[in-house]
Amino acid sequence: MSLTKLFTLVFLRKEDEILLGFKKRGFGMNKWNGFGGKVEPNETIVEAAVRELSEESTMSVKPSDLINIAHLEFTFHDEPVLMDVRVFATNTFEGTPKETEEMTPKWFNIKELPFSNMWPDDELWFPYMLEGKKFVGKFHYKGFDTILHHTIEEQESMEAFYANRK
Numbered sequence: 001m002s003l004t005k006l007f008t009l010v011f012l013r014k015e016d017e018i019l020l021g022f023k024k025r026g027f028g029m030n031k032w033n034g035f036g037g038k039v040e041p042n043e044t045i046v047e048a049a050v051r052e053l054s055e056e057s058t059m060s061v062k063p064s065d066l067i068n069i070a071h072l073e074f075t076f077h078d079e080p081v082l083m084d085v086r087v088f089a090t091n092t093f094e095g096t097p098k099e100t101e102e103m104t105p106k107w108f109n110i111k112e113l114p115f116s117n118m119w120p121d122d123e124l125w126f127p128y129m130l131e132g133k134k135f136v137g138k139f140h141y142k143g144f145d146t147i148l149h150h151t152i153e154e155q156e157s158m159e160a161f162y163a164n165r166k
């Protein structure tokens with residue numbers, strides 16, 4: 001594996017609902033997902049998470065209100081790239097979601113999620129997130145539709161995971 005790229009992914013929650021955005025362009029186009037993107041060289045991971053959420057949904061969160069709930073890794077058959085995705089959630093935010101150049105946001109009831117129009121891995125790890133678990137998921141894809149193999153491991157804490165990781 002030669003190249004690791006760092007991404008964020010943010011989910012806003014209110015009661016039985018979760019905010020997703022329909023991606024209008026680029027990677028993951030025409031899929032519902034959380035809000036996030038690449039971490040730029042001049043910012044921390046949490047700063048990137050706050051910025052991407054705002055750019056894609058117009059919603060505001062304080063960095064201290066974002067809870068790191070998961071670490072996801074995506075690799076692809078015959079491609080030397082590892083996508084390292086830091087997943088955050090919060091139910092403390094400000095604003096009303098608005099359509100942006102990149103995403104169309106919509107609140108979904110957590111029992112009516114549009115998995116058929118999401119990344120195939122989402123259906124495997126969303127149950128962990130919705131049950132309030134911390135976890136690490138690793139997914140190896142062939143193309144963008146087929147998961148060749150995966151693991152999901154529950155964690156006591158994400159801080160401990162990152163501190164102990166080699």
Ligand SMILES: Nc1ncnc2c1[nH]c(=O)n2[C@H]1C[C@H](O)[C@@H](COP(=O)(O)OP(=O)(O)OP(=O)(O)O)O1
Binds near residue numbers: 010025074122
């Ligand atoms: N398989 C899978 N499941 C769930 N979520 C994701 C994936 N793959 C992914 O990339 N993601 C997430 C991680 C990020 O939040 C986005 C991808 O970010 P992207 O839109 O490429 O990054 P930007 O910096 O916004 O890109 P630009 O379009 O602005 O260049 O999807």
